[in-house]
Amino acid sequence: MTAPLTIAIDGPSGSGKSTVSKAVARRLGIGYLDTGAMYRALTWWCLERGLDLTDAGAVADAARRLPLEIGTDPGAPTVTVGGTDVTEAIRTTRVSTAVSAVATNLDVRAVLQQLQRDLMDRIAAQTGGVVAEGRDITTVVAPGARVRVLLTASEAARLRRRSAELHGSDDAAAVEATRDQVVRRDRDDSTVSTFTEAADGVVLVDTSDLDLDESVEAVLDVVAAETSD
Template structure:
């Protein structure tokens, strides 16, 4: 492994980005950054301040002022805004249904992209590497990452996973209740980022039929292939 190993992982909602990325970072002993949490934190802050999320300039201004503190320890990926721990609050339905309006704001993306790169560099310097996951990571935020992976899964698998995560069950009612957050979010986000097809140099890993451990091993296999020392 080189002194600083950057691994970028992208993919649609429910593909396993967060769980797999955290586990991979933990296994490799490097930092972890959930860039999606940053958009959620900004959304939470805007909602708390009663900002109109359709006011693109106001939301962009909020992004520049956001007092965000995000942890890059895969065992404790905390998210705080203005000293308030929002790690759980940003996963609420209230934030989940509103985050697309913030995440599709191009000026917001530009502001947070700079912060994401700074956080990735800091984590890599501290631990020797970083696993960063979220939209645009493999193509815009870290196109020069040594390892770039696009996780994908069937819509059925993604809905089932997110339903179990949010509702504790994947029965028909829970899946339907989750559909809007998964399908609409991906549709909205696809207007400003590409995460359904692997760009050149990005390895596609389909997790539809894989459990978490198998998905982690699949990504670690990709990392091993990209970091192997060439034969003399």
């Protein structure tokens, strides 16, 4: 039997990793896992319960108890917590400005990283493969993945993309309004995760000058090269 195809994609905010990963999973007909959504879901859950995000122990305990269900269809990924669909809620500014406090909690990371490994195994077994994307998937969560990619882009390109996504515009005002969510988030997360330089065996794909279709094709080319044997 052919082993399931596991693809790990890391990258900073605005590099295109979520959009590209979903498109790659759809093209290959396999499952998709957004690991960043898991940190966002936990952040939402803690905020709803009134937990102090600086209380590392309480937040880690919440991670262990998190009633999370995450959809893995790349065409329509969903996130549900305690029976509530939070797919949209976890993308709000309220969550985006608070998630770093959760994502930099090392005890939380240990809990969610193990859950991510378990989910990758389950999704791959069910669909024949998985594209998992996040910030430390290639190095910590799934260093043994068949294909490992670091998707990157210049800061200017990342800010334009995230501004267009959040504000429907990439003019100067929109870019400045988005800067904190992109630059600060990456700076904070880089204290506990490496996602700016490709580790040994990880293929770097720079999307600064690529559109979506070109970015997807670039990653599919890596997949083809890495699985050609």
